[in-house]
Each structure stands twice: as C-alpha cells, then as structure tokens.
Amino acid sequence: MTRLSAGEKPPQFILFSFDGVGVSENWDLFLETAEQSDARFSALMTGLYFLTDDNKHEYQGPRHAPGESSLAFGGTRVEVIEQIEYLNRTWYGGHEMGTHYVGHFCAGTRYPGRDWSTEDWDHELTQFFRLMTDWRELNNIRTGPDLAFGPEVVKGGRTQCLEGGMGELFPALGRHNMTWDSSKAAQKAGVYWPTKVGSIWEFPVPYVWSPPLQAQQTALDYNFWVSVNGGHDRRADSARIAKVVTGTYDYMFTRAFEGNRAPLVIANHLNDWNGNAFNPPTVRFMADKCAMAEVVCATYQDVIAWMELQDPAVLQQWTSRAPVAVDATR
Template identity: 30%
Template structure:
C-alpha cells in the first residue's frame, strides 16, 4: 500500500490521499507489496512489502536452510531463552560500531541508511541478496519486520486489527516455508549487526480501517500485537525445536515505519510513551539534519534530485516506480535499462549532494520486490556499491538504531548548528570555522526534550 499525494506543488510532491481513495491490490505473495496508481511526474510515498551483514558474518543463503548464525553451531555463550523460547537474550549485538562524539570544528561523518519494509523472504532471494551486499561492503541496514510474517495463516484470527475484522490483512500471510526462510534471515541479519525494527501488521491504507484513522490507543494495540507475533512464533507455529531469534525483540525494538507513511501524528505519542527513540514514517522531507518530534527522532524520506526532471522525487523505490511507469509493476522491458540508470543516478545524486554540502544523513527506503524486472533492486545495489567504491573514510552506512545512538551522543548545541544548514548548503567558512565556535553543552542527546544518555561504545 502507498500514501499517494494528490495535489502537486512546484517540486512535484503530492498530498496524502483522503479516505476512500481507490488503490489497486496486487498479490502480496507475488509482489510483497500493494501499489496505487499515480499521475506521471508526481512524487509518491510508497510503503509495505516484505523486507544486509558485515565482514565475518555467516554467508548469505537463498533458502530457509539453517544458517548456523544462532543456536548450537554458534560460538559458545550464555543464551537465556525468553518466554516460549521464540527469542533469546544472547548478550550484546555483534558488529556494532563505537559511538564517537564530534569535537568543535570537526567535519561530521556522512551517514547513509538503507532500510527495508516488510522484511520477509518468500524464496526470491532478495533478503539474502542484500544481506550479502551489506556484508561485502561493511554496511548495516534496518529491516522493518511485519509481525504477521511470523504468524501462520491458520492462526490469523489471533490478529485483531484496529477498526477491522479479525484476521484481516492487506498484505496476506506467508506460507510455512516462507516463515522459516524469514526466521533464518532474521537470525543472520541480527548476528551480522543489522537492526530489526517494525512495519506493524496488516498494512491498512484505505477505508475506515486505514492507519491514518488510528488513535494512539489503536497504535498501542497494533504494536503489542506485532511484538507478540515475533516473540511467540513458536507457540503459534508449534515449531519448538527451531532455533530462537537471538535477540530480545521486545527490549530492542526502538523504531518503526508506518504502512503507507500514514498516521505518524497519532503514533508518536504512543511511541514516546513506550520509549521508542525514532520513527521513519514522515512522508517526505528535505535533506537536512533531523530533529525530534515529541521526544522521538523524526527520519523522513527525503526529496532528492530526479535526473531528467525539474522536480525532485522521494528517496524510495516505489516513488521511482510511480514516476517512471505510473506505478505499473510490469511495463515494456525496453524501458528498463533507462529507468534503472535514472533511479541509480537519483540515489547517487542525493548522496553526493549531502556529502559535498551539509552532510545531512541520507535515507533510502525500499521493499523486497521485483517491479519492472527488478530494476529498483539493481538501482539500490549499484548505489551502495558506488558509495563504497568512493573510498570515503568519513562515510558510514548504518542502521537507524546506530544513527540514533550517534545523534544521542552528540552535543545538542552542535546539532542545533548543523540544522541551520539548508539543502545543498556548504558550511560557511568550512567545517572547522562553522563548528569551531559552537559553545560546549553539558547535556547530551540532541534536540533537547527526551534526550537519551550518551552512548560510549559497543562491540
């Protein structure tokens, strides 16, 4: 499902759809997403689909075979099973960076976050493909897991969506084989250092049950259910002999992206109340340094250059699709090479603009999909490879959790100064002069309210 913007401004950005707007459904098991039509040349925010490691991580696999990433074949360590054994506390997450603190006058690093909505594997090899890509290039990513991807379809009546009938879901349910594949990829992803966040459950974007209508209490119910499906998958499947997920999901979950990028205003009070540290549901923002809303870091999709057009496009694969093929997922293959190149060039232009000017963190959103011959997956891969090939020692491809740890460790006054830089604006006088006069602060955790304690280091 998508959040389509309907009235264009001078940048080609559209407004969020009103209730009742029609959206065309596509089989989730075929495409792992639902799309909606959009006018050509208009930026569209897309979301919803099943949806990386570091050096030394287990090899990526294309099937659901056991990986050895957790359980009996893992290095000897203390494992504390949680609840029914679906999850386990195995200690600090491996492959986490040391969190440093900028000094006055120091050039900030360029952060790049690749994130995936849905985080399910359905046998098309996309989850292991991008784990291996991240492993090959020292990157970590965020995987926003849809809780229903660990709930068998014959147990679907356990799901009570707000304002909807029991078991309803606009993304369907995975087969048992694909649930096993998803579990194996989640084990390997976490062990490699990636973040497992949430994309909630049923992915409702239209009608009376749309997440745009949900209250803070509705969001609390949805979150509780998403956590329960992940932390009780053994009870729900009966697979008690399977390895647990090697992390405490209820404790480690600190952020999300909503379906269709809708409903953030009512989600944030709940997110703040339960201690979440960030949200990525804002349906479009500029390439500037992020700030907090209600004490929660707000990481929007960003408008980036769109080669061949006078307007900019949001930094997600669906938005490329909407502008190139009017959201058609299977178009004339003769267009694919040009569209692939255009999408790649757009992502790279967004990266270069940030790196060469204000160093604002750069966010790219994705779905595990094969639209238009898989050209958007190719574009993401080529973008990551391009960034890695530059050899910039001050570029960090990280998860949203790792970015949040870094931001919370910085001096608030320094972050305030960084937020004064506009899109494409270089620091006046250079970084040494621009950040050299920032007054020291005794506080930590930028943007004031709700600041978390500074993070020193992890392993």
C-alpha cells in the same frame, strides 16, 4: 563513536532500510553486499510473516476482523521457520531490527492507517510484539531456531504507505519504549537533519530534486515506480527505472556529502517490482558509497547515539544548515 571538534565535518551517514523483509534473493543480496562493504542497515519486520496462513486469525487489526490484512500472511510452517532463519542471520550480521507493523492497511482499504488514533497504533504495536514473541505457540511450531532477539531491540520503524499522523503515532511509540520513526514524507524539500518531536526522533523520507525526472520526487522505491510508469509492471521500463534510482540517489549523496552532511535516508523494499528494477541499482549504490572514506552506512540507532554524543553547540552548526538536493542548483 567520537565527538566532533569545532570545524570538523561529521561522517556522511547513509541509512538503508527495507520495509517488510520477506524471504527473497534480494535479502541475500543485501546481506552479502553489506558484509562486503562494511554496511549496516535496518530491517523493518512485517508482523504478518510470524503467522502461518492457517493461524492468521491470531491477528486482529484496529477495527478489522480477526485474520484480515491487506498482504499475505507467512505461508506454511516451513516458510515461517525460514523467515525466522533470515531474521536471525540479519541480526547476527549486525543490522538493526525495526517494525513495518502488521496489517498494511493503506488508503483505499477500510479504516486505513491514516485514520488511526493513538489507541489504534498502540493496539497494532501490541499485536506486532505478541506475534514476534509468541510465534511458536501461536503456530504450534516446535522445530527450527528460536528468534535470536526480543522486542527490546525494536526502537523504531516505518508505517505502511507512510500513513499515520505524528500526533497519533508518536505517543504510541513512546508507550512501547521506541525512540525513532521514519514514516513521514519530508515536510520540506531536500535532505536535512532529523528532528526530535517529544521523545521520538523523526527521520523523514526525503523529497528531493531528481535529475533524471527533472522534478521533485519522494525518494522511496514505490514512489519512483509510480512516477516513471504509474506503478505498472512494464519490463521495458526497467532500465529507465534503474537510471532514475541511480541518478537521484547519486545527486542526493553528492549534495549532502559536499554540503550539510545530513544523514541520507534510503527507503527501499525487497520486492521484485517491475522485473526487480529497484534492488540492483540500490545494491550498487551501497557497494560504491559505503566503501568511501568519511562515509558510514549505519542504522537509525547508530545515528541517534552519535548525535547524542556530540557537543550540542558543535552539532547545531551542522543541523541548522539549509537542506540540500532541493533543486537542480543546490
């Protein structure tokens, strides 16, 4: 962490984050790749995975019945312990732990996150932190390791399906001493610097030009999937999906690195969607770019700390620059 001199370029930050982080071979793959390429990422935990299926009634989402959710819970006691082991491994690897909340109530379900009030988000976060701290007692688990970190390390996250308004969500984040969010699809095209809304730094999911698609695209793996084939599991499309992901990420990176140096948000899941079409190209992007000079693959808290260290006038010369990766020419 150093202060920029006048005329000095910022590092090109890349912010890899993973929604949900359930146990999978892809989690191993990113942990190993990050270690090899000196990268740090943000693991956004789903509260459901702290509860066994038998104890799902211990969670109650806003205006939902106890034990109701849109995703599966943590499975057996053995599976919950394995989840804790992976979370610890991630923490000890130097990565950031954030939240992906709990029930995953998206549009199409009864009372989805887009309709929640500040009190609803506050309730959901209270539920998340209770599951995180009390998972042993709630599941009557006496074996395996303790969770290696506490709620105080969780400073931000991403809501389910990018839902929830800033006016409702951000006050709840503040009540829980959180400082950042990466839930909003960008309000304007391109890659640009994060902004502070009240006490919360907002890192939007980029909406950029995608050369392979020849169209504007929200740069989230699920959204790529919908754009390519409507979100259908067609293995024949896997190679094309990989080319879309690689081509879009490379374009975003080149424009930012050569232009405004805005932090690059890479929003991803560990899911094996469409024959695991998304994770291998994202792993290759991590391995290729994080090893480059002037590139720092960091966490949201890292970037906030770096920005707050800078001379405001020097930093403003960069943060005021126009978005890049807006279209085929800029």
